[in-house]
């Protein structure tokens with residue numbers, strides 16, 4: 001079996017409302033569907049969500065990278081020889097989501113050709129994941145209302161609070177949410193590098209008081225002394241996200257003791273490199289959490305297949321609910337969240353079935 005083609009199909013789906021966080025706001029999911037087809041007709045899919053403000057990749061750059069570099073290097077190769085493709089393209093820097101997406105689409109091909117789910121092939125640890133609800137609302141009042149509503153409707157028990165825009169409002173949001181939710185639900189924060197070291201240190205007592213369990217990307221990792229000051233003072237573990245876009249960066253963050261938990265996002269490290277990150281973190285005794293690069297439905301199914309495959313990525317709740325922010329999707333069956341959990345389908349490959357009519361409606365290249 002050989003790879004016959006790799007297509008990069010850009011599509012836009014409007015969001016229910018703009019998603020805003022420190023440094024950026026988006027009103028439409030501008031993603032790329034990657035489709036790998038083999039000479040014997042097996043078709044694999046994955047999604048690359050462009051996040052220019054985080055990784056410098058755009059929808060256009062993802063399509064260009066796949067057309068110019070990934071496709072020429074991989075067409076004609078055996079999809080099972082992932083290590084060959086990985087090494088052939090190791091000269092290419094950055095382009096994380098293009099690389100991650102191609103890797104997962106190839107895994108989808110592998111699973112389908114064997115008639116086994118990727119979830120099983122990767123490890124098959126559990127058949128469901130607890131799901132985190134990410135609170136993006138603009139005001140503390142809006143976050144409280146959203147948390148109440150989402151808890152009632154979907155049974156969420158873990159909430160990530162998007163902070164980093166205004167320190168006072170961030171403190172107010174954390175206190176109001178704890179008062180609303182009571183002691184039980186887990187809460188963690190993600191500042192998307194929006195706080196300074198001083199601001200983070202000033203907020204530590206508030207975060208301790210309300211029981212914040214993880215402090216995601218408080219300050220920019222590219223300002224190492226600021227990060228070091230926070231890490232020294234914080235009793236709350238720091239989770240690396242934007243700072244750990246590849247295996248080497250995970251190693252650096254851990255060795256510097258700047259992150260004690262690693263957010264694993266298959267959108268940027270695919271299944272192959274994410275598997276290596278799991279191994280590195282397990283071996284060193286570092287915690288893992290499944291993050292979301294604001295994945296659509298295709299990306300959500302990939303994240304679920306991966307995270308549910310390992311104990312260390314499924315012990316914590318995973319970020320699997322962003323697809324609900326999209327007004328529509330391009331899959332035949334939308335994932336379901338019930339009692340705060342999402343179940344693995346067990347279908348061959350990643351379990352993605354594309355609705356071709358919807359894809360034709362939302363694709364922007366035709």
Ligand code: MUC
Nearest residue numbers: 051054190291292293294
């Ligand atoms: C997150 O955890 O930071 C924001 C940007 C991105 O790439 O992912 C989101 C969520």
Ligand code: MG
Nearest residue numbers: 190216217241
């Ligand atoms: Mg984050």
